[in-house]
Amino acid sequence: MEIELTSTMDEMEAEGLVESIPPEEVQASMNRIQQTMANFDVEFKAMQAQSEQIASEVYLTF
Amino acid sequence: MYPKMYLEAPTAKKLSETFFTDETLGLPGYEKEKWLVRRFLTSSRSFKRWVKNQSGITINFQKSILETELPKFIWIAEYSRSVDYRDEKSSAMLILDATGMDNQDALLFARYPDRYFVIDRTSGSLKLVKEYSDPMPLYKNNLKGEWNQWKSN
Numbered sequence: 001m002e003i004e005l006t007s008t009m010d011e012m013e014a015e016g017l018v019e020s021i022p023p024e025e026v027q028a029s030m031n032r033i034q035q036t037m038a039n040f041d042v043e044f045k046a047m048q049a050q051s052e053q054i055a056s057e058v059y060l061t062f
Numbered sequence: 063m064y065p066k067m068y069l070e071a072p073t074a075k076k077l078s079e080t081f082f083t084d085e086t087l088g089l090p091g092y093e094k095e096k097w098l099v100r101r102f103l104t105s106s107r108s109f110k111r112w113v114k115n116q117s118g119i120t121i122n123f124q125k126s127i128l129e130t131e132l133p134k135f136i137w138i139a140e141y142s143r144s145v146d147y148r149d150e151k152s153s154a155m156l157i158l159d160a161t162g163m164d165n166q167d168a169l170l171f172a173r174y175p176d177r178y179f180v181i182d183r184t185s186g187s188l189k190l191v192k193e194y195s196d197p198m199p200l201y202k203n204n205l206k207g208e209w210n211q212w213k214s215n
Contacts (some may be wrong), residue, residue: 017122036080
């Protein structure tokens with residue numbers, strides 16, 4: 001998805017309302033979020049596998 | 063469900079929590095208050111139509127959303143303080159791409175009381191717009207109910 005800078009953004013930049021966050025700060029933030037989501041993915045998949053295991057056990061019981 | 067909806071609800075929830083609490087992209091001092099959170103999926107078309115008709119959203123934020131090409135479906139997370147929630151308002155709003163990757167690239171907008179973030183994907187840079195905003199009205203557009211006189215057959 002392309003997000004283009006708009007005339008509104010240009011106007012706000014001219015008014016001094018817009019700041020660019022230092023790239024290293026953004027990168028550090030993105031790395032933190034990426035790590036959190038990677039951990040979540042592992043936990044979520046483990047939880048899904050456990051649910052499927054329980055569901056198959058319930059099915060076998062019946 | 064739209065076939066290109068890659069960001070599932072549990073991941074969207076975790077992502078919005080992670081952004082909201084991040085030291086750069088989140089709301090500073092968020093932990094000092096209790097937040098009521100609404101998360102939902104909507105189409106960008108409905109959302110833009112709602113934004114266009116809202117007087118409780120700042121002009122700059124309104125124009126930023128309306129002038130940005132958004133994916134077909136988006137996840138929205140609204141954060142309200144209890145007093146604002148009773149008035150059907152929110153203090154913060156995160157908008158995520160529901161059709162994109164289930165990672166940090168999903169963030170489209172983050173609106174807080176004194177600023178908002180927009181990601182400029184063309185340059186890859188993160189823009190911070192310094193702007194105060196009163197609590198915004200809660201989005202009601204995609205839920206049918208008494209508020210819009212909707213009746214079932």
